[in-house]
Amino acid sequence: MLQGEGPIGVADPATPSRNWHIWHWAKSSIARGGLPFLVAIVFAAMTLITPRFLTVDNMLGLALEMCILLIVACGMTFVILTGGIDLSVSSVFAFSGILVADVLRRGAPPLVGLVVGLLSGALVGWTNGFLITKGAVPPFISTLALMTAARGVALVYSKGYPIGIPIESRFLLLGSAKIFGIPFPIIVALVVFLISYVILSKTHFGRDVYAVGGNLEAARLSGIRIHTVITWAYVLSGLFASVGAMIYAARLYTGLPSAGRGAELNAIAAVVLGGTSLSGGEGTIAGTLLGVLLMATLTNGMVLLGISADFQYIVQGAVIVFAIQFDRWRKKYRDV
């Protein structure tokens, strides 16, 4: 996966030869290019390794794989920018999925299902925000509690069984419809991404999110309603997670009480890969997109290469460590 580094590695940085210049040039262009460059390297490497990578079918598949992670990671970006963390998104997949499937099974129209889904996600997010701001419970603890409790509610409600969505429900179009040949989930993910982008970079609320994460006390003294801002960040995270949950349920025709396990860690990893600081206040939504892209490309490539799913976890872990070190090196190099 690090094939892109190959030609760089062979040069000996100690001798100021032609090789040294190539090395120097490569280093500075990587440093300037940053994450997009890294993604491009991985992309190019995959294309070279397997001819099945860069095909229309595979690219659509890749985008489809990405979109749920992207939607969840967008919400997570808001939360992490405030300096928090949201572990409960994984259980929103179960909670919202089960509730939506149940109301649809009882014959509710798709729109009602949609509203129920969104409200359930927002409810989880609001509860997180309430516990964190009014209850002064640290984000890690309160979202951990919600992660456990929401999963529990889903299990109790469904008695542990999947709930099927009626095959004739138009709700399923959420997962299967195509517009101009583009699968609907991709469009939803792009819309969520654009909304997040606009909120974060064009609105006062977005500025407040950065301000709260960058310096909570200075934000408070500037008259920013920090509790409201934090609560809304978690509501958005829950809301986006429920969007992802509904796409997931629609694609499986089922609400699963076990859905989404581990999704929170993937989302956090993608956000952090995208350069957002876990201590808050720094990062961009575009970075999150790149982080998601990097993770999805790797997974996709490894599947094509027939690498076992178990082994993929090891690679993913290594990539996270590598990318964080890379980012640190890049900042240092760029600042010098």
Added chain:
Amino acid sequence: MPDTAVAVQPLLQMRGITKRFPGCTALKRVDFSVEKGEVHALVGENGAGKSTLMKVLTGMPREEGEILLEGKSVAITDCREAQRLGISLVPQEMSLAPALSVAENVYMGRLPSRRLSCLVDFRALSENAKRLTAQLGFGYDVRAKLGDLSLANQQLVAIAKALTANPKIIVMDEPTSALTQREVERLFEVIRSLKAQGISVIYISHVLEEVFRIADRITVLRDGEHIGTVKTTESNKLEIIQMMVGRKLETLFPKVAADVGEPVLEVRNLSVKGRLHDVNLAVRRGEIVGIAGLLGSGRSELLRAIFGGDLKTSGEVFVDGRKVEVKCPADGIRHGISLVPEDRKEQGLHLAMNVRENICMVRSFRGKLGRFGFSNVAREETVSRRYVERLGIRLASLKQPVGSLSGGNQQKAVLGKWLTVQPKVLLLDEPTRGIDVGAKAAIHALMSELAGQGMGIVMASSELPEILGMSDRILVMSKGRLVGEVARAEATQERLMALMTGGGADDVAG
């Protein structure tokens, strides 16, 4: 003292100590010595170099100077080495673990263990700790959790910890700042008993009353220089205060007389639990009211409570004669109060955000620039540029992170941010701390200008020359109370310092 043929070596001598930090010299060729069994007080204003001198003694690298212990030159590289040589520090901030027991805290880092075992010998630990704390008159179970003890008892635990190294010298940095009067008495008893055992105590404080009761000698530092060392019995508070403030009033402060109008801010019986007690004050249009007080006297707390930064437990605030409810900063801002907080990096700015975003940070102002919740970058830029010009902020670009500006320009950016809302009352907490002379002068000129336009200004500062130069009227705070009011014409550094340090002004005059 009887004359002896043998020259008596002081226990500790520090000679020609010079310590530089980037941008300032903290200590300039300071000499300091301590006799065996002596309580030697080290006094000076904030930033005079007291703590730095003690840090050098416990291992902080220095540029020049030597340290002699019992006449022999020693190289102290870290506080472990200092401890081994018999110098223990009881730091100003409690560096104890509240979740551990008293005994564990006392022996932290040197827990007794059985031979050939890595397990802690808890019986020996308890017994040793009991013996040691009993010496200090500490009557509690040593197995109690430290966090459950009062601050005074925690202070005793910190001293017990320092004693475990069998020190010859104990350094106490502001040991009484968190203690009540009765607790101070107990601490003094402990110090006297240490002295009786031949242990020397270096006692850092700025509460002169205490210094005169406990110390044998007093050394005064000012601006990193050794001003003098006197025997307590041969000196008095007035002399020490004059040594502490010494410098002439600088002509840097161009307070221009302004027409003083109607009261714009009134505060009645303001209290914050444990921090402020029944404070009353009034500020009129065009007036600059200075608030003097030592560290921890409640200066910042007063300003924060008026603004809504801290919740008050009781009291009323009036702006333009109308009572206003101020429960959070947004309320304060809405009623025309701005606060430039004490610490620009921690409370005033978002260092990673750019200059424009920082100047347009106040929520209500920023909200007005845009529509429908969207920010209007173009208008923000126009406004920011106006404040950058008006305040003379030197920068390369508005897109520059505010953290990359110099201290003085950062402080101007904070001021700009708080002027955007066009306040009726401007509260300034340490408006010129740690900035260069030019920026200082600019900020003082701006304050005069703003007062001239009818703004009411309250300025808290730990720099007396600044207070004296800028204020129409000076309020002095001590231990959360207003303890005096001095008109501009009658104010002198000596008089203020006397009020601040707890002695009445009459003490000094007499």
